[in-house]
Amino acid sequence: MxxxxxxxxxxxxxxxxxxxxxxxxxxxxxxxxxxxxxxxxxxxxxxxxxxxxxxxxxxxxxxxxxxxxxxxxxxxxxxxxxxxxxxxxxxxxSGIPGPRVGYMPQEISLVKEFTTANAMYYFGRISGVEDDVIEERLAFLTKLLHLPPRNTQVKHMSGGQQRRVSFAAAMIHKPELLILxxxxxxxxPVLRADIWDHLITITREEDTAVVITTHxxxxxxxxxxxxxxxxxxxxxxxxxxxxxxxxxxxxxxxxxxxxxxxxxxxxxxxxxxxxxxxxxxxxxxxxxxxxxxxxxxxxxxxxxxxxxxxxxxxxxxxxGKVVTSKWKKFRALLTKNAMQLVKHPGGVAFAVIFPVLQTFLFFNAIGEDPKNLHMAVVNKEAGNCNYSSIWGEVNYYEDTHDCDFVDLSCRYLHGFDDSIIIKDYYPDENSAVEAVRGGKAVGAMFFSSNFSKALRSRRDNGRFSTDEELEDSSVQISLDMGNRQIGLNLQKRLFDRFFEIQNSIMQECHIDPRFGEMPLRFEEPLFGSVNQKYSNFMAPGFLLTVIFFLATSLTSAIIISDRVEGVWDRTLVAGVTVQQILAAHIMVQFALTCIQVTLVLCVAILGFNLPCRGPLLAVITLVLMIGFCGMCYGFFISVIVSTHTVANYVSTGSFYPLILLSGCIWPMEGMPVFLQWVSRTLPTTLPSLSMRAILEKGYSIDESEVYVGFLIIGLWTVALMIMCILALRSKTAG
Ligand SMILES: Nc1ncnc2c1ncn2[C@@H]1O[C@H](COP(=O)(O)OP(=O)(O)OP(=O)(O)O)[C@@H](O)[C@H]1O
The missing domain is CATH 3.40.50.300 (P-loop containing nucleotide triphosphate hydrolases)
Structure with missing residues (x-):
């Protein structure tokens, strides 16, 4: 041919x-x-x-x-x-890129955390050189170039020392072609002369070609x-x-x-x-x-x-000389990445402690009922309802089967949990409303002077009650709905207390309690519980978003650092492929993600009793997958942008839309239709629903509500990986 x-x-x-x-x-x-x-x-x-x-x-x-x-x-x-x-x-x-060439770029192009020996071993191994040969070459080059001691870190070397180590790294594998x-x-000048002598020697004795730029x-x-x-x-x-x-x-x-x-x-x-x-x-x-x-x-x-x-x-x-094994290269890359991670103990501690701290804060700060809410009370019927002396009475008369009410306003008021609602008594309606306006109370409650009497008349007269009777028998409540969450919570408590009183009165008056039942009857919920804590509702969305963004923020700087430090280009020149570099980063970061996922789930499930009615393995897999997807998103950011600042903007900028649209703060059903569609395509929305279905409904992976979440994460992960590789290839080819 x-x-x-x-x-x-x-x-x-x-x-x-x-x-x-x-x-x-x-x-x-x-x-x-x-x-x-x-x-x-x-x-x-x-x-x-x-x-x-x-x-x-x-x-x-x-x-x-x-x-x-x-x-x-x-x-x-x-x-x-x-x-x-x-x-x-x-x-x-062509063998280029590959170990046939040794490249020393203009920038130092070394990992700052490397020592002299680390740098030699890294570049030697990715070029396929055996460890004993690297050791020999290191000894030789140390002598030739007066390299700093083998355990000195690059970041602690002088500019000249860094340059010499960089030069040595280009020659560690005795390439056929040296590009300097x-x-x-x-x-x-003495060192420069030595270097030129050495270059002349290798061109003559080893037939090496050298291209050198110099000012x-x-x-x-x-x-x-x-x-x-x-x-x-x-x-x-x-x-x-x-x-x-x-x-x-x-x-x-x-x-x-x-x-x-x-x-x-x-x-x-x-x-x-x-x-x-x-x-x-x-x-x-x-x-x-x-x-x-x-x-x-x-x-x-x-x-x-x-x-x-x-x-x-x-x-x-x-x-014969350089056996470049893929696994050996890969191991060198893994070692480098792990070393970069380990040599930043602060970063590792942050990556491990931060998610635990966030989960701890979340379960402590979210979901518990508001406490110590001040309620301004005006009770014209019984004054301050001194607890020991005034307790609303219901008097049942056997002979007439009649029932009389006395000071029921106090019975209503005494029924609240004092740690939740603190009652402050005011002399009149105006001063109570002023207290709410002035932020001293979350609501004002007013009982008329003949509250119990009017209530009795209302019971007796039914639909023939006068307006006055109706007005006097009602507890008039004005709430501060400026804080809607607290207002709604208070409203529910006031209603609950009202139904409690109603039931107890009916019992004491020997009225069949079924008459008091609402025509709307709630059976036991099919899934979850009526008293589900809000934190449990939010937990799936929150946990997935935390893991996703932590993985994103940890990886979004990695490729940028590699590129900025120049290690990226140099590694590629040694014949390592973009896919290998990416895979090695992913493996190291994924190990960290596994630790994060384990800790977060332990804190949530064991520490805060987050119920898991379905298979735990499915939850773990889902959270690991979202961590992996977050990592891929981080890598994608670090590929498409070139500075750490922009990477921060992009990852922080995508955090808020993602969390707002994920349905964990507000149900997706409450959003405009077009946003619902956007929300559905995001990597955390449907997976959150899947996780909730496993946790609350006990569903397993064969339910469509569950596996659709897995599918979405899988699709996002594959898409991000492909985009990463394509973007990297196009950048490399630039
Ligand atoms: N990535 C890049 N994008 C756009 N322009 C670039 C890029 N890299 C270099 N240049 C421009 O290309 C020109 C040549 O740059 P190059 O670094 O090759 O010069 P050089 O001869 O090596 O310079 P020096 O001796 O200062 O290192 C310069 O004008 C530079 O600004």
Whole structure:
């Protein structure tokens, strides 16, 4: 197949592809824009040979780091070609990203909690190096680069020390290609000289190719080839000696200045010609590389056909030298994540204590009846109803079967629980109402001077009672409904007390109590109880929302931290996939979620007797699933935003809509229809109903009311995971 494809190649193409196999890096007409039509790399051509050092020089912002990130496959060019070690970065068989390349980005790109040894082991293991080899390399690199002691944490190192550890991490696995973005910045001249000596040694002895950027232009004299960049273009590419001869300069710095000036003049005159076209290369194949035209029709099919004998030998050596096991990489990722977690004991304590504290607060603060409510009472019938002396009487006369009432207002008033309703007596209606207006009481209650008498007349006269009798026999109540919850609660207590009195009077008057029954009769509830605590009603929604958002807030910063610290890109360059990174984070965070779920459920069920009439396993599974879903939402946030501040805005901003619409504060049935539909699609609404059905109704998972909640969480989880992976891939490909 490959040979048939080769038959279609022109002679020029054949030479080009042979060159891509021979050279470490071949770049042709590369163009990259971050913003539309503003090219950071503009028609750039470059060749880096194996076993050589390539010094990439250029002013700040000219595109060096962008170019290197495209070479290692962290970014992609918009057009043109980049071939690295015989393949296009990211294509099958190129080995890039992977352990064939060692990448030191411009930023330190190390986990701050790592020690020197941790960093070496992490980058060594994800590159597939055995632990004993890592130990040997660590000893060697410590000596070469004067690394800080193995147990020093990165965050406690000086800038120069961090840079050296970062440099060592790029070399730990002896890659074939070293991409170094300003490794020597901030280092002392002796160390810089040592580093250059080492680079020269590995290029000569191990055939390693090195691309190094530096702002110390003169140190690049030691490179085999120097490329000078300006405004996204390579102005020239040749040996340092040839460049200085060509521009008749004593130093590379002078040559660079001359070239830059020349390009600026050309631009002023509207000449877009790239100076590199004028350069005579020391290597004939390079000239070819600049002139070979691109045959798109054959190009993609040749991605995998480049495999020279030399390349094959190297690949085989690699397989023997670096056995990259997926599990080993994964273990390294898990260790890193766990270490990041453990080294923040405050964070772990927060993650464990906070949900317990919240659950504890919830069950203590919500659901108990309001107490110590002051009621302004005006009793014209019996004054202050001194408890011991005045107790309303019902006198039954056997002979006439008649019943007389005395001071029933006191019987009514004495029946309240004193810890709930505190009666404050006022002389008249106005002062009682004023007390309510002034916030001293939650309601005013007024009994007329002939309350009991009027009640008796009303009983005797029935529907022929006069207006006066009706008015005097009624307890007149004015409530402060400004606090609706308290007002309604009080209203219920006043009604309950009224029915109690009515029943006791009927009993004492020998009236069949059934006459007093309301025509509306409530049987025993089919599910739950009439006196269900409000906290038990809210508990499913509350517990699911707490677990969901805790998981969200713990994960919403993770990928951002990885990206900001630069560990993300570096890990990808070592050949770890986005899915592996995500899976390792999920595993570690999920372990924490399991602890949270266990604690929260223990506090709710064992500590506060939250009833669970259905299968407990279904409740645990549901809560774990919502934690997992919350984690995925957190990861999604950390993928789509790039700063911790915005991540906080997004997670806090989604908290309130979710809790308001979840039906745990107010039943979904009370919302406008369109909001009900929104509510139903949220990840906590139907699962809350499912959980309530398990807890209160004792339903199991085969009931539709229950499994629909599981389905919703499952769908959300899958959708969020897919969106995460897609967003990560598109970001990585940017
Ligand atoms: N992610 C990005 N989004 C948008 N613009 C970017 C991004 N990264 C870099 N740039 C822009 O691209 C240009 C080249 O940046 P790059 O970091 O590649 O330059 P550099 O030559 O490495 O600079 P220095 O020597 O200062 O590190 C700069 O103008 C920079 O502002």
């Amino acid at each position: 490959a040979s048939r494809q080769r038959e279609y190649l022109t002679e020029e193409d054949r030479r080009f592809y042979e060159m891509t196999a021979q050279e470490a890096i071949v770049i042709r007409n590369a163009r990259k824009c971050y913003t539309k039509n503003v090219a950071v790399l503009d028609n750039l051509n470059m060749v880096v040979s194996r076993g050589s050092i390539y010094g990439l020089l250029g002013a700040s912002g000219c595109g060096k780091s962008t170019l290197l990130s495209c070479v290692v496959g962290v970014r992609r060019i918009d057009s043109g070609d980049i071939w690295v070690l015989g393949g296009k970065p990211g294509s099958k068989g 973005d300003e490794p020597t910045v901030g280092l002392d 110390y232009i003169e140190e690049a004299k030691q490179a085999d080839k120097v490329g000078m960049m300006r405004c996204g273009q390579l102005l020239t590419e040749s040996t340092p000696g040839q460049i200085m001869t060509q521009f008749q300069c004593q130093t590379l710095e002078e040559a660079f200045l001359t070239l830059s000036q020349r390009q600026a003049d050309n631009q002023e005159r509207g000449i877009t010609e790239v100076v590199s076209n004028e350069v005579t290369s020391h290597n004939p194949t390079e000239v070819n590389s600049m002139t070979v035209s691109l045959h798109n029709g054959h190009y993609s099919s040749t991605d995998n056909i480049i495999s020279t004998e030399k390349q094959q030998i190297r690949d085989n050596e690699d397989i």
